[in-house]
Amino acid sequence: MDKKKKEPIRNYKIWIGFGIIFALLTPWYFPSGEEPILMFGIPLWALVIMGVTVGLSSYITYVIKFHWYLEEDDEQTREGN
């Protein structure tokens, strides 16, 4: 396989990263039933979730930029997968 060709699905390490972000994207890890702490009028947990969401967009941007390159595909690439 030509080393220049990159496809996100073939790189399992990328998906470990996405798995971690996905796990943090649902607010299961905050103590429930407590009085929410507000920062700038926004609950702290919501700020954390927004932080993780920015992390998701940044990671997607990174993966698209550095781990997706298939154009000018040739037969060799497909046989190598």
Next chain:
Amino acid sequence: MELTFSGLSGILVMLFYGLLMLGIGMITYVRNKSVHSSLSEYYLGGRGLGTLVLFFTFFATQYSGNTVIGYSAEAYRAGYSNLVSVPFFIMIILVYLLFAPRMYMLSKKHNIVTPVDWLQLLFQSRAVSILAAVLMLYALANFLLEQLVAIGQGVSGLTGGTVPYQVGVIFFIIIMVLYGWLGGMRSVAYTDTMQGISLLLGVFLLLVGTMIYFGGISSAGEYIQSYSPEKLGVPEGGGLVRWLNFLVLVGIGAAVYPNAIQRIFSAKSEKALKRSLTQMSWMPFLTAGVVFIIGIIGYNAFPDLNTEESEQLVGMMASAVASQNLFFYVAMILLFGGIIAAIVSTADSVLLTFSSIISKDIYGRYINPGATDNKKIMVGKIAGVIAIGILLIIAWNPPGTLYQIFVLKLEVLIQTAPAIILGLYWKRSHAKSVFTGMLVGTILAACLTLAGLTPLGIFSGIWGLIVNLVIYISGSLMFGKVDIEKEKMEEVGIG
């Protein structure tokens, strides 16, 4: 929606936006006379959409006027647990990363025009292709119906009832069909660009106006803390399951929207596709995020709305902002023009994809394979108009019972996801198991939805998807023959 732009200014803004869309359609036609020469010219803009236009057409397909009106009302009612609307739009792009890179490459190589074409390439199975075509047409028709109703309500609300619901719908349908017919995907994508810019600008100005006149998010937070603190709390139990459901259902379901998939086929180059998807991964902050904040600030402005009244929240806030001064009056006219334009821009892409499936997959593959592309396009156009006619009858006389049949969309569409995504990579995929999984998943999801059941708090569409996947995978493990499949895959260039 209530807004005090009754009379002339409302009518003028409606005419202005309508004629602008028509003008873009005509310019596109004049500049691309060969648009009706082939299916990919008409339905995919000759596979030539560059980064900016591709981005806006993705944007307009994903975000409708409904995003602004409906999501702010939901944020108002549910509070911070509705914040999930921001990450779930980003999940769509994550799901694209699973299949879009290879899908783009293969679609170009094999001249794929529709998502059904794609499944035909993967499985070479008439049963899978026909079932998927039916599911997609059904979901697209329901989606279109929703947009038509929204156009009518938007226009009559914007003009304070001066332009009746029916006139608004008919006016924009005629405009939409005309520019769609003239330039196909190119017209749709170029008008999407205009429509997307109007929506972004309008929503941004509404945010500025609400912050100036109703206070910022900070004072809204303090207000909510005093009067309904539960709306600031962390979702727990059922709320968490619901949150997770949304991430999965919307992430996968919206990524396999046939009209969204066609935009992958329409990209001019891999670079253009990559750039526009990168931009899309940041848009939820500017759309769903802003709309969420507007809903939260709504507490400061109108604290005691009931469910029905809260649906009018955007209209009420815009109306209050517009009455402050001339600048905001004009700004709010822009907002409402933008909302209607956004609904039209979602509807036009749905209609075009609907026609393309009729042209290529139903008429072109099974009824008259020998027809010229020009004739196939004509059949698709006529079928689109007939579909709109039927949907209009339904929109005006909603059936009293089984109305939910016309609400099923994502639940049904998501059942095509395993075939579209897994079928691309798994050589052992067994066409009959794929078909059975898709069929059983759809029936289960539809029954659960119609019965209003969500066992264990899991949405009906996801239950259908789970059963669908189990049948797909176990059937393929039992009956899938890797060698034969491999041969077939290699033949079509996957392997």
